[in-house]
Amino acid sequence: MKRYTIFVITENFIGILNRITIIFTRRGINIDALTASESRLEGIHRITIEVTASEETVIQLVNQIEKIIDVIKAFYHEDEAVVYQEIALYKIPVAKLDGGLEKVIRQHNAKIIAAEPEFVVLELTGHKEQTQELLEILKEYDLLEFARSGRVAVAKRMLTIDSFVK
Amino acid sequence: MKGTMIRGADIVVQSLIAEQAEIIFGYPGGAIMPVYDALYDYHEQIKHVLTRHEQGAIHAAQGYARVSGKVGVCLATSGPGATNLITGMADAQIDSTPLVCITGQVASHLLGTDAFQETDVVGISMPGTKWNIQVRRVEDIAPAIAKGFYIARSGRPGPVLIDITKDAQVDFGEMNYTPCLGFRSYRTHIPVEKNVIQQAAELINNAERPYVLYGQGVVLGKAEAELKFFLDKSGIPAASTLLGSGALSQDHPNFVGKLGMHGNYAPNLLTNKCDVLIAVGMRFDDRVTGDLKRYAKQAKVIHLELDAAEINKNVKTEVAVLGDCKESLAMLTDAVEKKQHPEWIARFRELEQMEREAVVQHDVTPTKTGLTMGEVINKVNQYKADDAVLVTDVGQHQMIAWRYFNYKKSRTQVTSGGLGTMGFALPAALGAQLYDYSRQVICVVGDGGIQMTIQELGAIMQTKAPVKIVLLNNNYLGMVRQWQQLFFDKRYSFTELDNPDFVKIADAYGIAAQKVTERGDLNEAIEDMLIHDGPYFLEVVVEKEDNVFPMIATGCSVEEVRLS
Numbered sequence: 001m002k003r004y005t006i007f008v009i010t011e012n013f014i015g016i017l018n019r020i021t022i023i024f025t026r027r028g029i030n031i032d033a034l035t036a037s038e039s040r041l042e043g044i045h046r047i048t049i050e051v052t053a054s055e056e057t058v059i060q061l062v063n064q065i066e067k068i069i070d071v072i073k074a075f076y077h078e079d080e081a082v083v084y085q086e087i088a089l090y091k092i093p094v095a096k097l098d099g100g101l102e103k104v105i106r107q108h109n110a111k112i113i114a115a116e117p118e119f120v121v122l123e124l125t126g127h128k129e130q131t132q133e134l135l136e137i138l139k140e141y142d143l144l145e146f147a148r149s150g151r152v153a154v155a156k157r158m159l160t161i162d163s164f165v166k
Numbered sequence: 167m168k169g170t171m172i173r174g175a176d177i178v179v180q181s182l183i184a185e186q187a188e189i190i191f192g193y194p195g196g197a198i199m200p201v202y203d204a205l206y207d208y209h210e211q212i213k214h215v216l217t218r219h220e221q222g223a224i225h226a227a228q229g230y231a232r233v234s235g236k237v238g239v240c241l242a243t244s245g246p247g248a249t250n251l252i253t254g255m256a257d258a259q260i261d262s263t264p265l266v267c268i269t270g271q272v273a274s275h276l277l278g279t280d281a282f283q284e285t286d287v288v289g290i291s292m293p294g295t296k297w298n299i300q301v302r303r304v305e306d307i308a309p310a311i312a313k314g315f316y317i318a319r320s321g322r323p324g325p326v327l328i329d330i331t332k333d334a335q336v337d338f339g340e341m342n343y344t345p346c347l348g349f350r351s352y353r354t355h356i357p358v359e360k361n362v363i364q365q366a367a368e369l370i371n372n373a374e375r376p377y378v379l380y381g382q383g384v385v386l387g388k389a390e391a392e393l394k395f396f397l398d399k400s401g402i403p404a405a406s407t408l409l410g411s412g413a414l415s416q417d418h419p420n421f422v423g424k425l426g427m428h429g430n431y432a433p434n435l436l437t438n439k440c441d442v443l444i445a446v447g448m449r450f451d452d453r454v455t456g457d458l459k460r461y462a463k464q465a466k467v468i469h470l471e472l473d474a475a476e477i478n479k480n481v482k483t484e485v486a487v488l489g490d491c492k493e494s495l496a497m498l499t500d501a502v503e504k505k506q507h508p509e510w511i512a513r514f515r516e517l518e519q520m521e522r523e524a525v526v527q528h529d530v531t532p533t534k535t536g537l538t539m540g541e542v543i544n545k546v547n548q549y550k551a552d553d554a555v556l557v558t559d560v561g562q563h564q565m566i567a568w569r570y571f572n573y574k575k576s577r578t579q580v581t582s583g584g585l586g587t588m589g590f591a592l593p594a595a596l597g598a599q600l601y602d603y604s605r606q607v608i609c610v611v612g613d614g615g616i617q618m619t620i621q622e623l624g625a626i627m628q629t630k631a632p633v634k635i636v637l638l639n640n641n642y643l644g645m646v647r648q649w650q651q652l653f654f655d656k657r658y659s660f661t662e663l664d665n666p667d668f669v670k671i672a673d674a675y676g677i678a679a680q681k682v683t684e685r686g687d688l689n690e691a692i693e694d695m696l697i698h699d700g701p702y703f704l705e706v707v708v709e710k711e712d713n714v715f716p717m718i719a720t721g722c723s724v725e726e727v728r729l730s
């Protein structure tokens with residue numbers, strides 16, 4: 001079992017995400033994170049799926065995803081072969097803002113992106129291990145809310161989606 | 167070219183006609199009524215058959231598609247009409263049957279409001295369709311139908327669902343039909359790579375005990391002649407899967423039998439003795455492989471397959487020949503040496519003799535008083551036409567009929583293979599018969615399965631389809647009972663049936679019928695049935711507790727195939 005990033009290039013077609021996730025649920029495989037967005041090309045969407053499984057299983061998943069009529073291309077990478085980031089937001093009560101917290105914010109390169117009378121919102125972008133580490137620390141500062149995005153990623157190899165679309 | 171403005175419902179029917187659909191199997195209801203209203207005007211261009219249940223409609227469309235090679239079409243209303251199609255879609259998906267299913271849907275402004283007879287059929291049918299779409303605007307109807315037909319019939323065929331809201335059916339739009347010829351996300355033609363053919367040919371040329379397994383892919387790829395030429399030249403023995411039966415005539419000297427849980431003894435056993443295994447258009451279903459960990463481990467596997475997702479799915483492949491087997495088989499035939507394998511084939515024949523003594527004699531020429539399913543099929547074989555279509559349901563009778571039916575022509579085998587849908591046979595036989603009234607269509611069913619769709623006797627009555635129905639009645643859900651006997655200490659939990667008088671039921675539908683209980687009456691009854699002009703219902707009361715052998719029990723290896 002290993003962590004893999006699956007990229008799916010699709011037409012912008014209603015229900016396509018559903019068709020893709022069915023392939024995972026059918027086999028009882030949990031999707032660790034999923035992000036869907038527009039791509040650089042108009043009408044083409046890209047979906048990034050993070051999954052922990054054996055390579056053999058991932059190959060079968062990718063083959064079955066690619067078989068979906070409106071999927072243009074699907075491929076997978078190990079963590080080392082992709083550049084990826086996740087964004088995390090942390091809501092902290094203003095009352096907890098003191099010198100200790102300021103140090104934590106500096107050390108982790110987090111940013112305060114919103115300040116309200118009762119709370120502030122911190123943002124940290126990085127790998128899951130980093131955002132998780134900050135989460136553990138902020139729990140001691142009466143953390144009010146926490147949200148983390150799925151992985152956004154691009155492959156390291158020199159390949160653009162244009163070649164699949166023609 | 168500017169088309170005239172017509173109703174969406176007319177666009178639906180005209181689009182079907184443009185796709186050369188000859189027949190629709192369906193059932194009307196509220197949300198599809200505009201299309202039914204349109205059909206009233208086109209009855210000379212396109213035929214509609216009213217089944218007695220939507221499941222009957224889709225199985226009939228499947229039967230039609232399987233014998234004709236064309237796209238089967240069915241029509242149903244929203245809600246329950248649509249959900250009743252689901253079993254057939256799942257069946258067509260796993261057996262690669264081309265279908266276009268059209269369902270009515272509530273008006274678009276009511277979508278998502280739990281309106282009367284609203285169901286999210288696009289969501290429900292997603293895992294069971296090759297593609298599906300909801301059409302909410304009249305201008306999207308014709309393109310959706312064009313795309314649907316293209317997807318259903320191209321590549322590895324499968325079912326497509328087009329869900330059309332009622333407002334799209336009644337709105338006026340322009341009819342300007344353009345057939346779909348392809349689109350960027352879906353590639354249907356994969357060119358066969360020459361170097362892969364060379365690798366495969368090299369393995370085959372150096373093999374001592376090569377062995378061909380062929381499946382329905384040969385039929386779907388219209389590669390029957392290519393398979394025969396390949397076998398003629400290479401001299402390799404060949405065995406068929408359930409759905410591959412008919413792709414090669416059983417009279418071919420290289421034909422060595424049928425594969426799988428209840429297939430023949432030799433083809434299963436010797437799978438673990440070959441040195442090169444050539445799989446053509448088959449997907450290594452668990453009913454064929456038994457325990458995968460002990461399946462053909464000694465062999466180098468060559469897989470000729472159109473669907474990339476099938477490669478290495480169940481069995482690791484040495485050489486994957488991706489592409490249409492009509493092309494790859496022809497290329498492979500050119501690349502292999504002309505050879506014969508008489509000693510290797512003789513091993514199949516020896517084991518075949520063992521099966522004959524241990525199983526076939528009991529099945530076909532029984533010494534006990536009770537009739538066996540095998541002897542009934544054997545008699546049918548003697549009297550049937552060469553191109554007769556055999557439609558079967560699911561269970562003991564299905565396996566016995568398949569074992570003893572002598573397949574000579576392609577597309578003569580219609581059965582629910584992958585899904586194992588009881589109730590499939592009667593409506594599927596109706597569909598198969600309506601493709602060609604003059605062809606012999608023999609529907610073999612059990613007393614369990616027939617009662618799942620027995621209402622389609624009504625559609626047979628109304629269409630006068632001359633289907634020959636052979637009911638093998640053992641008053642049991644026989645296959646389940648067999649498993650209970652072998653694996654559950656004979657605890658016959660809810661498998662015995664108190665059955666109605668089937669002859670009276672057939673009679674009530676105006677279908678000629680008789681019941682046979684004695685061996686002496688069998689010949690005449692089968693002759694009567696086959697010469698009868700019109701549908702016929704023959705009930706044969708068979709031995710209550712007979713078993714199907716050979717058998718590979720669940721979890722066993724193909725070499726553990728047992729004769730008793």
